[in-house]
Amino acid sequence: MQRLxxxxxxxxxxxxxxxxxxxxxxxxYAIKNYLKRxxxxxxxxxxxxxxxxxxxxxxxxxAIELRNxxxxxxxxxxxxxxxxxxxxxxxxxxxxxLKQEVDFFASTSKSPYQSPIQLRSYQNFMINHxxxxxxxxxxxxxxxxxxxxxxxQKYQKQKDYPLNLIDFYDLQDAAQEYSENHNPDFY
Numbered sequence: 001m002q003r004l005x006x007x008x009x010x011x012x013x014x015x016x017x018x019x020x021x022x023x024x025x026x027x028x029y030a031i032k033n034y035l036k037r038x039x040x041x042x043x044x045x046x047x048x049x050x051x052x053x054x055x056x057x058x059x060x061x062x063a064i065e066l067r068n069x070x071x072x073x074x075x076x077x078x079x080x081x082x083x084x085x086x087x088x089x090x091x092x093x094x095x096x097x098l099k100q101e102v103d104f105f106a107s108t109s110k111s112p113y114q115s116p117i118q119l120r121s122y123q124n125f126m127i128n129h130x131x132x133x134x135x136x137x138x139x140x141x142x143x144x145x146x147x148x149x150x151x152x153q154k155y156q157k158q159k160d161y162p163l164n165l166i167d168f169y170d171l172q173d174a175a176q177e178y179s180e181n182h183n184p185d186f187y
Contacts, residue, residue, distance in 0.1 A: 002046070004035075005126045005132070007049065007059075007135055007136075008055030008056070009145055010054040013143040027136065027171065028058050028062045031134075031136070032062045034134060035047065035072070036066070044072065046073045048076075048077060048129070050076070051076055053087075055145075060098055076105050079113075080108075080109040080114070123151050127155050133163045135152075135165050137149055138165070
């Protein structure tokens with residue numbers, strides 16, 4: 001069984017505040033292409049991601065869309081219960097809908113947020129229960145994903161744990177490819 005951890009930027013870090021933003025289409029296109037390649041190579045059974053608005057939720061949505069075509073499973077793991085409690089109603093509804101669509105949902109802590117230890121425990125759970133990672137992250141433009149990036153780099157010194165990045169250059173290439181293949185008037 002091959003399990004992939006996907007994480008990356010939050011939506012606000014990418015300047016995405018509208019669920020119909022064209023950037024989401026490009027990001028999901030890039031993620032789907034990566035997932036399809038792993039599936040075709042027989043290297044992917046599970047996509048495991050977190051609940052954060054942005055790359056994590058878009059990755060799970062992308063994987064769910066691919067389930068109709070491929071034998072692929074999706075899991076959402078949160079670092080603590082009531083993760084979306086402080087979000088607005090729309091974002092809570094989006095979280096709840098996604099939670100219902102995944103094949104497996106769990107929290108690494110059975111308590112509401114209490115301390116950063118829960119976030120570190122979550123990271124350790126994710127890296128120890130997956131075989132590789134994909135981050136939509138550009139080290140030249142740090143943001144919240146740098147915590148996962150740093151952890152994975154340290155972990156790689158001890159174990160064979162492949163990490164792939166989709167950076168801003170890759171996203172630009174994906175936008176160009178999407179435009180050429182789907183909609184010449186996209187951009």
